[in-house]
Structures are given as structure tokens and as C-alpha cells.
Amino acid sequence: MTLTKGFSFSKYIAYAFLIILCLLWVLPVIFGISTSFRSQTEVVSTGFRLFPEAFVLENYSTILSNTSTAPIMRWLMNSVVIAVSHTLLVVLVISLTGYGYSRMKFKGRDALFFTLLGISFFPNVVNLIPSYKIIDMLGWVNTAWAMIIPGLAGMGNLFLVRQFMLGVPQEFDESARVDGANDFRIYVSIILPLMKPILIVCGLFSFVGSWNDFLWPVIVYTDVDKMPVTAGLLLLQDIYGNYRMIGQLVGSAILAMIPTLLLFAFAQKYFIQSINLNSGIKG
Amino acid sequence: MKKAITPYLFVGPHLILFIVFILLPTIYGIYASFTQWNLMNDPQWVGLANYKTILFDTESTFHTQFLNGLKNTLLFVLLSVPLLIVLPLMAAVALQHKYVRAKGLMQSILYVPGLISISAAALIWLLIFNKQLGVTNNIFGSEAAWQATQPYAWIIIIVMTIWGGLGGNLIIYRASLAGVARDLYEAAEIDGAGSYRKFFSITLPSINFPLIYTFVMTTAGAFNVFGQPLMMTDGGPRQSTHVLMMYIRSLAFGHGESIAGMASAMAVLLGIVILIISALQYYVMNRSAR
Numbered sequence: 001m002t003l004t005k006g007f008s009f010s011k012y013i014a015y016a017f018l019i020i021l022c023l024l025w026v027l028p029v030i031f032g033i034s035t036s037f038r039s040q041t042e043v044v045s046t047g048f049r050l051f052p053e054a055f056v057l058e059n060y061s062t063i064l065s066n067t068s069t070a071p072i073m074r075w076l077m078n079s080v081v082i083a084v085s086h087t088l089l090v091v092l093v094i095s096l097t098g099y100g101y102s103r104m105k106f107k108g109r110d111a112l113f114f115t116l117l118g119i120s121f122f123p124n125v126v127n128l129i130p131s132y133k134i135i136d137m138l139g140w141v142n143t144a145w146a147m148i149i150p151g152l153a154g155m156g157n158l159f160l161v162r163q164f165m166l167g168v169p170q171e172f173d174e175s176a177r178v179d180g181a182n183d184f185r186i187y188v189s190i191i192l193p194l195m196k197p198i199l200i201v202c203g204l205f206s207f208v209g210s211w212n213d214f215l216w217p218v219i220v221y222t223d224v225d226k227m228p229v230t231a232g233l234l235l236l237q238d239i240y241g242n243y244r245m246i247g248q249l250v251g252s253a254i255l256a257m258i259p260t261l262l263l264f265a266f267a268q269k270y271f272i273q274s275i276n277l278n279s280g281i282k283g
Numbered sequence: 284m285k286k287a288i289t290p291y292l293f294v295g296p297h298l299i300l301f302i303v304f305i306l307l308p309t310i311y312g313i314y315a316s317f318t319q320w321n322l323m324n325d326p327q328w329v330g331l332a333n334y335k336t337i338l339f340d341t342e343s344t345f346h347t348q349f350l351n352g353l354k355n356t357l358l359f360v361l362l363s364v365p366l367l368i369v370l371p372l373m374a375a376v377a378l379q380h381k382y383v384r385a386k387g388l389m390q391s392i393l394y395v396p397g398l399i400s401i402s403a404a405a406l407i408w409l410l411i412f413n414k415q416l417g418v419t420n421n422i423f424g425s426e427a428a429w430q431a432t433q434p435y436a437w438i439i440i441i442v443m444t445i446w447g448g449l450g451g452n453l454i455i456y457r458a459s460l461a462g463v464a465r466d467l468y469e470a471a472e473i474d475g476a477g478s479y480r481k482f483f484s485i486t487l488p489s490i491n492f493p494l495i496y497t498f499v500m501t502t503a504g505a506f507n508v509f510g511q512p513l514m515m516t517d518g519g520p521r522q523s524t525h526v527l528m529m530y531i532r533s534l535a536f537g538h539g540e541s542i543a544g545m546a547s548a549m550a551v552l553l554g555i556v557i558l559i560i561s562a563l564q565y566y567v568m569n570r571s572a573r
Contacts, residue, residue, distance in 0.1 A: 010478055014377035021374060022392045025446060029396075031418065032407040047416050093297050100293030109290075116301055119309070123554035125507060125528065127308030129535045129543050130315060133322060134308060153300040183289050212400035214510040215528070219536050233402035234514065246410060253406035260398040268391060271398075275458040 036060070036251035043246055059247035063255070070239045072252055075229040080259070082147045082228055083210040090206040091199050093152050098161030099191050103173060104183065113162070120155035132219055142223040147210065157202040164198040165191075201274045204267055208260050229256045316548035322541040333548035345545055348534075349552070352527035356553075359512075359526060360505040362441050367448050367501050368494070374449065375456035376482065390457065394450030401447070405514030408443045436516045436524050444511055452497045459490040495568045499561050506557045527553050 031050060035043065036059050038052040046053070063072055101113045131150060132141075140146040172194065173186050181189075192199075214230050221227035224235070233256060240248045264271055316333060318326030337349045374393060378386050396404065411418045412429040419429065429435040467485050476484065487494070509528035512518055518525030527549065534546035 011380060011382040014380040014383050018374065018377050018383065018389050021370075022389050025396060025449075026392050028407050028411055028446070032410060035410060043416060048418055048420075048422065093300070096293050097297040100290055104290040104293060106287075106290035112294075116298075120301075120305060122309055123503070123506075123557040124305075124309075125531070125550045125557075126312040126547075126554045127305060128312070128531070128550060129322075129547055130308035130311035131304060132536070133311070134303065136322075149300070150304040153297070153304040155301075158297070183293070187293075208398055212398070214401050215507075215532070218513075219532065230400045230402045233400075233406060236406070237514075246413070246416060249406050250410055253403040256403040257399045260400075261395065264391075264395060264398055272387075272390065272394065272454055275454050 032250045036254050059251040063248050063251050075232040079228040082144050083207050086148045086210040087203050087207040091203045094157045094161045099187050102162045102165035117155050142226045146220040316551045318544045320544040322543045333545050348530045352530040356527045359508050363444050363505050364502050366445050371449050371452035379460050396447045397450040401510035412439050430516050431520045440511045455493050459493040463489040499564050
């Protein structure tokens with residue numbers, strides 16, 4: 001038994017599989033980045049290359065100087081405003097509401113929570129069209145509100161916060177209550193610090209989800225100056241047409257993916273370990 | 284008195300948001316499916332007419348669109364979901380191997396594409412499958428115009444989907460595998476069980492719940508497919524990758540007058556399909572696990 005462990009055959013199978021998979025996963029991004037630094041003439045004349053012959057910034061200067069048909073800096077700014085405001089509001093709403101559903105006592109609390117959760121399981125393709133109508137009635141079409149507010153109604157994050165709080169001993173808030181602290185005081189000084197790990201995780205996923213949302217922005221934005229970058233990229237295939245300007249197309253895509261990748265670089269452990277906070281799924 | 288109100292100050296704001304942005308639109312979406320509606324004027328009640336047209340009127344374009352969209356959506360589900368379960372599970376098992384190094388790095392590489400938006404990812408994958416400039420045609424000598432020929436159009440959609448979707452399920456399986464008790468494996472080794480035997484008798488049963496969860500969620504997500512075919516093939520060639528969500532969107536929000544009632548009926552039908560399939564999956568898997 002111990003002898004065979006030394007040149008464990010399964011190790012090489014595992015390595016071979018993982019290395020091939022990782023190469024397939026990372027090469028598209030590297031190829032995209034390198035193409036964005038190749039000149040148009042080089043791309044057309046020499047076809048595929050993994051690395052540029054001459055490293056040029058011309059694609060990016062072209063992309064950034066287009067402020068009319070494809071104002072990418074504007075799109076990125078719109079996305080930042082939307083994703084940041086949405087994330088902050090998500091954290092506020094789920095912490096307040098999560099405190100309510102996990103710690104406060106009121107009649108029918110759990111019944112209400114599970115009723116909402118049950119309703120939220122209904123496939124949301126059904127509410128898509130009326131949601132647009134509501135946004136239209138509120139005057140939010142082509143505004144950032146259309147993407148900041150509706151997502152706050154979701155039950156997913158709230159479920160995670162409630163689950164998390166059920167696993168946190170009630171001693172801390174109980175003793176504060178005995179000392180005469182009111183609910184708002186308990187929320188601010190005791191519950192928020194306790195919730196921090198789950199709020200960070202929900203916040204990160206809300207940011208990424210909001211940044212990458214595609215179907216909804218494609219529906220609610222028609223104004224080129226108001227849309228987020230994901231919806232903007234859909235227009236690019238027409239604007240930088242049919243791969244004659246391939247560097248501009250890919251360069252725009254690279255710019256659009258930088259924020260979430262940066263977030264991952266700084267908060268990697270929260271993304272990867274997020275699932276440990278969600279013991280319901282882990283099983 | 285004051286005490287009775289405070290809980291509602293905490294849960295109230297979310298409750299209002301829930302009613303306005305989930306409950307009302309869901310009810311209205313079902314109601315609208317029984318009406319003729321252009322999103323502007325009041326909907327006109329037409330009873331089951333939309334459903335009759337969509338399901339049975341073979342003359343109607345709505346009928347052909349629905350059948351084609353549903354067929355393509357189902358095809359996407361059947362092609363993508365098994366790969367989105369099996370590949371992450373294989374990767375998780377491989378990463379679990381005790382002699383494999385650089386686990387964190389490899390896991391991150393596999394996870395990162397999930398953080399890239401569909402539209403950005405599609406632009407990169409279109410470059411890779413580009414006929415003149417792409418990797419596939421230059422290195423592998425393929426002559427195919429990938430976007431415009433079947434089965435290649437489906438292949439590029441599925442490849443891009445697996446690339447983006449593997450990481451999410453991977454970290455769920457990784458966390459679950461880490462929780463499987465070591466002594467079970469040790470006991471099995473003493474009894475002389477091989478790797479396959481250990482995988483099927485210990486690993487799979489132990490991660491039963493995460494498997495059901497990912498299977499149901501991945502399938503429900505796949506039924507809502509929209510971005511990949513829209514960006515990669517725009518539904519072509521000859522509408523063979525035109526999925527149901529694309530028809531629903533273009534009927535309700537496309538050029539010309541909105542046909543939101545008909546689109547709502549298609550949305551309700553898609554919702555019913557998702558509900559039935561999720562319930563079946565949960566029931567069958569939960570049962571066979573016991």
C-alpha cells in the first residue's frame with residue numbers, strides 16, 4: 001500500500017486533466033488581451049498569433065476616442081454607478097430585513113418569510129414584461145434606477161443572511177436588550193458587526209451580478225448614453241462591424257471585464273469560500 | 284405600541300419592494316397572458332385565445348416560433364446541463380487528490396470566467412471561432428464558418444456556456460467533497476476498495492444534496508438561456524439556435540407594436556415547464572438517494 005503511493009498513477013491523470021482544463025480556460029482571455037494590442041493591419045495580414053508582433057495601443061485609443069456611437073467610458077461609468085449603488089443598497093436592505101426575520105419577534109414572522117421565499121421560486125421569466133411596465137410607469141426607463149432598485153426585492157441574499165444569523169448565538173443581542181438598548185442600537189452596534197462576513201459575500205456577488213446582468217439592461221435601455229457596458233457591447237458588433245476592426249471589439253470586451261476581475265483579485269477568498277457560509281447547500 | 288411597530292420598520296421596506304417588483308409583476312404576468320396587450324393601452328381580456336394560438340394553431344407564426352424556441356431551449360438544456368455537472372465534479376475530484384499541488388491557482392483559473400459578462404465573453408469567443416483570424420481555423424485547419432453552420436453554431440454556444448459556468452458548480456463540489464469524512468475512505472481502503480468503487484460508493488452518496496441542488500439550479504438557469512445565442516449566432520443559422528427567451532423578448536420589446544399578451548403566454552408556458560422539470564428532478568433524485 002505505502003509503496004504504490006510514491007508513483008500514484010491517479011495523480012498524473014488528475015494533473016493531466018486539470019492542466020488541459022486550465023489551459024483551455026485561461027488561453028481565450030490571454031488571446032483576447034494580446035489581440036487587443038495588435039494593429040489592425042497585422043491582424044488582417046498574419047491571421048492568428050498568440051502574441052503581437054508589434055505591441056500597439058492604437059485599438060484602445062480608437063475605442064476611447066469614440067464618444068458618440070460607442071462611448072465606452074460612459075458605459076463603464078454607468079455600470080460603476082449602477083453596480084456600486086445597487087451593492088450598497090443590497091447590504092443595507094438585507095441586513096435590516098435579515099435582522100427583522102431572524103431576531104425580532106412579531107406575529108407570523110416565519111410564515112411571512114417562507115411565503116415570500118415560496119413566491120420568489122416562481123420562475124421570474126413570468127414577471128419580466130410587467131416589470132418593464134412598472135419601470136416605465138415610474139419613469140425609470142433609460143435611468144440607472146431601473147437596474148439599481150428592482151433587484152433589492154430578491155429573496156436569495158436574504159435567505160443566506162437569515163440562515164447565517166440562525167447560526168449565531170443570541171446572547172450578544174439579548175444581553176444588550178437587557179441593558180436597555182433599543183432595536184436600532186442593537187442593529188448598528190451588535191448585529192452589523194456580527195453579519196459582516198455574510199454581508200461581504202452577498203455584496204460581492206451582488207456587484208458581480210449587477211455588473212454582468214444582460215437580459216434586463218438590453219430591455220430597459222435604448223439610450224446609448226445611459227446604458228451599462230454589458231448592453232453596450234451588444235451594439236458593438238454593428239458599430240465595429242464584422243471583424244474588420246477586431247482589435248477594437250476585443251479591446252472593449254477586455255475593458256468591460258476589468259472591474260470584476262480586479263474585485264476577484266482583491267477578495268478572492270470571499271468568492272471561493274462563500275459556499276462555506278452557506279451550509280444549506282454544502283450538505 | 285411603539286414595540287409593535289418597530290419590526291415592520293425593519294422588514295417593511297423590503298416587503299414593499301417585494302410586492303412592487305416581484306409579487307405584482309408575477310400576478311400581472313399571468314393575467315396578461317390571457318389578454319391582448321401592447322404595453323401601452325389597457326390589456327383586453329381574450330381568455331385562452333393566446334394559449335390556443337401558441338399551442339394548437341399550426342397556421343400561426345406564434346405557434347411555429349414557440350415550438351422552435353422551446354425545441355432549441357430544450358436542446359440547449361440537454362447539451363449544457365450534463366456537462367455543467369460532470370465536468371466541475373471531475374475537476375473537483377481531481378483537485379481533491381492529495382498529491383496535486385497549486386490547487387488554489389487552478390481553482391481560481393477555472394472560476395474566473397464566471398465573473399465575466401456574457402457579452403464580453405462572447406466577443407472573445409467570436410474572435411476564437413472567427414473564420415479568418417481565429418484559433419480554430421488557423422491552428423486546427425477547420426474550414427467551418429462556425430456561427431453560420433450547424434452543428435458548429437451549437438458547439439460555440441455550448442463551449443462558451445461551459446467555460447463560464449463550470450466555476451460556480453466547482454466551488455460547491457469542492458466544499459462538499461472537503462466535508463466527506465476521511466475515515467470512510469480509510470475504512471474502504473482497508474477493505475480493498477479501488478478509486479472507482481470509492482467514488483461511486485462513498486463520494487457520490489455523501490454529496491447527494493449539493494448534487495441535487497446544482498442539478499436543479501443549473502437546469503432552471505439553462506431554461507432562461509438568452510445572452511449566449513443572442514451574442515454568438517443571433518439565433519441563426521435559419522433560427523436553429525433561436526431560443527424561447529429571444530422570441531419572448533422580441534415579441535414584447537422588439538420593433539413594431541408590442542405583442543406583450545402573446546409574449547406573456549409564452550413566458551407562463553416556459554415558467555410552467557421550468558417548475559415541472561425542477562419538481563421532477565428534485566423528486567426523482569431525492570427518492571433514488573434514499
